[in-house]
Amino acid sequence: MTITREKLGELYLKMAQTRRFEETAARLFTEGKVHGTAHFCIGEEATGVGVCSALAKEDLIAQTHRGHNQAIGKGMSLDLMMAEFLGKEAGYCHGRGGCMHIADSSSGSLGANGIVGGGIPIAVGAAFALRYRKVDAVTVCFFGDGATNEGAFHEALNLASVWKLPILFVCVNNYYAMSTHIGSHMNIEDISIRAKAYGIRGEAMDGNDVAAIYEATLEAKEYVKREGPMLLVLNTYRIMGHSKSDPQNYRSKEEVEGWKKRDPILLFRKQLAEAHGFSPAELDALDEAASADVARAVEFAEASPEPRVEDALRDVYAV
Amino acid sequence: MREITYAEAIREALSEEMRSDDSIVFIGEDIGIYGGAFGVSKGMLAEFGPERVRDTPISETAIVGCGVGAAMAGLRPVVEIMFSDFLAVAMDQVVNQAAKARFQFGGQFTVPLVIRAPSGSGTGAAEQHSQSLEAWFVHTPGIKVVTPSTPADAKGLLKTAIRDANPVLFLEQKLLYRVKGEVPEGDYSIPFGQAAVRREGKDVAVVSYGRMVGRCLEAAALVAAEGIETEVIDLRTLAPLDRDSIVRAAKKCGRVLVVHEACQTGGVGGEIVATIVDSEAFFYLDAPVRRCCGQDTPIPYNRNLEDSVVPQTAGIAEALRGLCGRKS
Numbered sequence: 001m002t003i004t005r006e007k008l009g010e011l012y013l014k015m016a017q018t019r020r021f022e023e024t025a026a027r028l029f030t031e032g033k034v035h036g037t038a039h040f041c042i043g044e045e046a047t048g049v050g051v052c053s054a055l056a057k058e059d060l061i062a063q064t065h066r067g068h069n070q071a072i073g074k075g076m077s078l079d080l081m082m083a084e085f086l087g088k089e090a091g092y093c094h095g096r097g098g099c100m101h102i103a104d105s106s107s108g109s110l111g112a113n114g115i116v117g118g119g120i121p122i123a124v125g126a127a128f129a130l131r132y133r134k135v136d137a138v139t140v141c142f143f144g145d146g147a148t149n150e151g152a153f154h155e156a157l158n159l160a161s162v163w164k165l166p167i168l169f170v171c172v173n174n175y176y177a178m179s180t181h182i183g184s185h186m187n188i189e190d191i192s193i194r195a196k197a198y199g200i201r202g203e204a205m206d207g208n209d210v211a212a213i214y215e216a217t218l219e220a221k222e223y224v225k226r227e228g229p230m231l232l233v234l235n236t237y238r239i240m241g242h243s244k245s246d247p248q249n250y251r252s253k254e255e256v257e258g259w260k261k262r263d264p265i266l267l268f269r270k271q272l273a274e275a276h277g278f279s280p281a282e283l284d285a286l287d288e289a290a291s292a293d294v295a296r297a298v299e300f301a302e303a304s305p306e307p308r309v310e311d312a313l314r315d316v317y318a319v
Numbered sequence: 320m321r322e323i324t325y326a327e328a329i330r331e332a333l334s335e336e337m338r339s340d341d342s343i344v345f346i347g348e349d350i351g352i353y354g355g356a357f358g359v360s361k362g363m364l365a366e367f368g369p370e371r372v373r374d375t376p377i378s379e380t381a382i383v384g385c386g387v388g389a390a391m392a393g394l395r396p397v398v399e400i401m402f403s404d405f406l407a408v409a410m411d412q413v414v415n416q417a418a419k420a421r422f423q424f425g426g427q428f429t430v431p432l433v434i435r436a437p438s439g440s441g442t443g444a445a446e447q448h449s450q451s452l453e454a455w456f457v458h459t460p461g462i463k464v465v466t467p468s469t470p471a472d473a474k475g476l477l478k479t480a481i482r483d484a485n486p487v488l489f490l491e492q493k494l495l496y497r498v499k500g501e502v503p504e505g506d507y508s509i510p511f512g513q514a515a516v517r518r519e520g521k522d523v524a525v526v527s528y529g530r531m532v533g534r535c536l537e538a539a540a541l542v543a544a545e546g547i548e549t550e551v552i553d554l555r556t557l558a559p560l561d562r563d564s565i566v567r568a569a570k571k572c573g574r575v576l577v578v579h580e581a582c583q584t585g586g587v588g589g590e591i592v593a594t595i596v597d598s599e600a601f602f603y604l605d606a607p608v609r610r611c612c613g614q615d616t617p618i619p620y621n622r623n624l625e626d627s628v629v630p631q632t633a634g635i636a637e638a639l640r641g642l643c644g645r646k647s
Contacts, residue, residue: 101423103428
C-alpha cells in the first residue's frame with residue numbers, strides 16, 4: 001500500500017501537534033495556570049494518530065485518559081481541547097470534564113474515560129448501535145495494557161465476539177499500569193494472545209511506527225466490518241510519568257533514555273526524509289505549524305470565559 | 320376495566336413502545352426463549368426477533384455498558400439485570416458511566432437507557448437476591464429511580480422511563496409480579512416526580528413506595544376500624560422525589576410514618592424525614608416523624624427470619640397507633 005504524501009504530512013503534523021500540545025500543557029502546569037490534571041502520551045503519539053487518521057468521520061472512537069493523540073488523530077480542535085484543559089466554558093465539555101473526559105460527538109469521539117477499562121463495554125454498545133442502524137462504520141476502542149486486567153475488558157471482548165460486532169479493540173501497551181510493569185501484572189508477554197480466549201483475531205505490532213499503524217488500521221477496519229472484532233496491540237512507551245505527580249521511582253533512567261531513541265516522531269522524521277523525500281525545511285515547516293497551532297490554542301483558551309457558577313448544575317439531567 | 324398482572328403490564332409497556340419505536344432494543348440474560356427469570360419477556364423474542372430481543376452472556380458490566388454505548392450512539396436500549404443485587408457487579412457502568420456521561424461531556428450526549436431490575440425480599444432467595452438498593456442510586460445524580468407499586472403504574476411509568484432522555488433505574492417489585500390490577504389498554508404514561516395519594520386520611524400520613532404501599536394500605540384499613548384515618552402517599556419515583564406531596568401530607572396530618580423495605584440506616588426514609596423537618600411542615604407536626612423500615616441486616620433465608628427484618632402489615636399498623644397515641 002502506498003500512503004499519499006499528503007497523508008504522510010498529516011500524520012507528522014498531528015504527532016507534532018500532540019507533542020507540542022502536551023509540552024505546552026506541562027508548561028502551563030508549572031506556571032500555575034492549571035487546576036486539575038492531565039495524562040501525557042509523549043512517546044505514544046504514533047498510536048492514536050496512526051489509528052485515528054485511518055478512520056472516517058462517521059467511525060466512532062472511545063478514548064482513554066491518555067488520549068490527546070487519539071483526539072487530535074480524529075480531527076478534534078486544538079482550541080477546544082486546550083480550552084477544556086484550562087476548564088473554560090468554550091472547551092469541548094464546557095470545563096466540566098477536563099482532559100480526562102474530553103469528547104466530541106461531532107467528530108465521532110464517545111469521550112475519554114477516567115475509569116480504566118470503563119469505555120470498553122460502552123464502545124461495544126456503540127458498535128452494536130451502528131450495526132443496528134445499518135451505518136457503514138466501525139468503532140475503535142482504545143485502552144492500555146493495564147485495562148486488559150479489568151473484568152470489563154474480558155466481558156466486552158466476549159460479548160463483541162458473540163455478537164460479531166464491527167469493532168477494533170486497540171490496546172496501547174506502554175508496559176506500565178501506572179507504576180506496575182507488565183511483567184508483574186500479567187503472566188504473558190504478548191497481550192494480543194488474549195484475543196484467542198474470545199475467538200477473535202489478535203495482532204501485536206510496533207506502536208512507534210505511525211505509518212505502519214495507519215496501514216494496519218485501514219486493513220483492520222475492513223476486517224472487522226467483514227469478520228467481527230479484532231484486538232490490535234500497539235507496543236510503545238510512555239516517556240513522561242503517569243500524571244503530573246509521578247515520582248518515577250519504578251523505572252530506570254537508562255530504560256527511559258533507550259526508548260527516547262525510539263521516539264516515534266524522530267523515527268518518522270527520519271523515515272519521511274529517507275524514504276519519502278521530505279526535505280528538512282518541509283519537516284521544520286510542519287513543526288512550526290504545529291507550534292503555531294498550539295500557541296493559537298493557548299491564546300484562544302486563555303481568552304475564553306470561565307463557566308458561570310450559576311450553571312454548575314446544567315446537564316446533570318437532560319431536560 | 321380488565322385486570323392484568325404487574326409482570327404483564329411491564330411486558331405490555333415495553334412491547335407497545337417497541338412496536339412504535341424501532342430504536343428500542345431489549346438486552347439481558349435469559350430474556351429470549353426463556354422469557355426472563357420472572358417471565359416478564361415471555362413471547363417477546365417471537366414477536367420482535369433476536370436482533371431486538373438480545374440474550375447476553377452472564378456479564379452485567381458488559382450488559383449495562385453496552386446499553387450506555389448504544390444509548391450514546393442513538394438507540395434507546397432497555398437492559399434487564401436479572402436481580403437488582405447484580406447491579407453491584409455493574410456498578411462502574413451505572414454510577415461512573417451512565418450517570419456521568421451527559422454531565423462530564425458537557426451535555427454532548429444523552430443516555431436514554433432504562434435498566435430494569437427486580438428488587439426486594441420475600442421470596443426466600445436470601446442475602447444476594449433480596450436487597451432493596453434504591454438509596455445507592457438516589458444518591459447518584461444523573462440517574463432517575465422508579466419504584467412502581469401497581470400494575471397500572473408499572474405500565475405508565477415504564478413508558479415514561481423509555482421515553483426519558485436520561486438513564487432510568489426501574490426497580491420492579493419481585494413480590495408484585497403476579498399481583499393483578501386494573502390496567503388501561505393502549506397508550507398512557509405517568510409523569511415522574513408525582514406521588515399518588517392511595518388513601519385519604521387526616522390523622523396520620525404514611526409515606527412509602529413500591530411493594531410496601533400495599534402493606535401500608537392494609538395497615539391503614541386495620542387502624543381505620545379503630546378510628547384512625549390514615550393518608551397513604553405512594554411516591555412512585557424516588558428520583559425525582561415529589562417533595563411537595565410529602566410536605567403537603569405532613570402539614571395536613573401532623574403525624575407522619577415513613578415505610579420502606581430497604582434497611583433503615585442511610586435509606587431514602589431519612590431523606591423523606593429531612594424533607595419534612597426542613598420545611599414549614601415542621602411547625603405543623605404533632606409528633607416526631609417515625610420510620611418503619613427494614614432492619615440493618617442482610618436478608619436471611621428462613622421465612623420467619625426474613626419476615627422479621629422487613630416491615631409487615633401488623634408492624635406498620637402498630638407504628639400508626641403509636642404515632643396517634645393509641646395502645647393496641
